[in-house]
Amino acid sequence: MRVLHIVTGLASGGAEHQLHLLLRHLPPHQRCEVLTLTNPGTVADALRADGVTVHHLAMRGNRDLGALPRLVRLVRAGRYDLVHTHLYRAQLYGRLAARLAGVRAVVSTEHSLHAGVIEGRPVTRGVKGLYLAAERLGSTTVAVSRQVAQTLRSWGVPPTRIELIPNGIDTAGYRRPPAERSAARGRVRAELGLPEGSWVVGGVGRLVPGKRFEVLLAALVDLDPATRLVLVGEGPERAELERRATELGVRERLVLTGERDDVPDLLAAMDVLAAPSTAETFGLGVLEGLAAGLPVRHSACPALDELPPSAAPQARRIPSEPAAYAAALRDLRQLSGHTSDPLPHPPAVGHYDIARVAADLGALYDRLARV
DSSP: OEEEEEESOOSSSHHHHHHHHHHHHSOTTSEEEEEESSOOOHHHHHHHHTTOOEEEOOOOSTTOTTHHHHHHHHHHHHTOSEEEEESHHHHHHHHHHHHHTTOOEEEEEEOSBOSSEETTEEOOHHHHHHHHHHHTTSSEEEESSHHHHHHHHHTTOOGGGEEEOOOOBOHHHHOOOHHHHHHHHHHHHHHHTOOTTOEEEEEESOSSGGGOTHHHHHHHTTSOTTEEEEEEBOOTTHHHHHHHHHHHTOGGGEEEEESOSOHHHHHHTOSEEEEOOSOOSSOHHHHHHHHTTOOEEESOOHHHHTSOGGGOTTEEEOOSSHHHHHHHHHHHHHHHTTOOOOOOOOHHHHHTBHHHHHHHHHHHHHHHHHO
């Protein structure tokens, strides 16, 4: 089976990394290629390093209608059995191009959808109308959480066209022998310039307003001076976070790593993962923290909301407010003492293992291709 994944861009981001991870675990008879409409960034490099063919359409913007005929020609020439689209612009152009090229099986994954927000942007009447028009051109829309599936239904997408397949995590990538984890912890802490004996609060994600990392900066003011905040990711809010940290007097206690491809090692260097975002459609970072053996304090994680509390006992949900995070982190440090030993994997980690998720997606491909 030949499958083409069409994605808006391949810079570092949750949906892009999830695509990369899925392609490593889909059944071998499903031969996948990737087409990015624009911005073939670090994830494109990683895919090519894995031997995946990556096409770049060089689209100039949302209204570059001249890109559509080029996309149709490429899809038709590839003789693909199935097209799978990811992210809003790719969903609009990709579904239409697939239909015009004669591909019958067209899947789209909805990675980031709330009632009034899609991929961090407000949903206007026009945006919603285009989305629903394009959705009708597909065979199935994959929702990464029940919350996303609920939103799709509330928009009028028929339940029979929605398939719930969550995001997945590479559980094996976070499971390592104690000596190896300890070495990674020491190496990364030295590289980041973290003082000996510091207690490290970590955050992982794009530096955008929706992640609410400013809440952690404000909480840092009320924590022990030995506490450091390490934020892993890049984005347009970087300068504002630096300015705010200086204003609060905690700039020297903030470490911004930028975009990294060694997140498991960075998580090993942390003592707790904090996720103050209130607008998550899945909560992948929270699951990664749990897979790394960290206690987690978060404000939104649909992935955990869908499981019983016993599935992740080391995760606690708290309000996205500086005082709440300061209190929760103080309490956690008192409980944990000076140990850096990882916590055992909770059941939630196994539930969202990428091998299981990829098998479900592969079965969907096979089913649609037979129709």
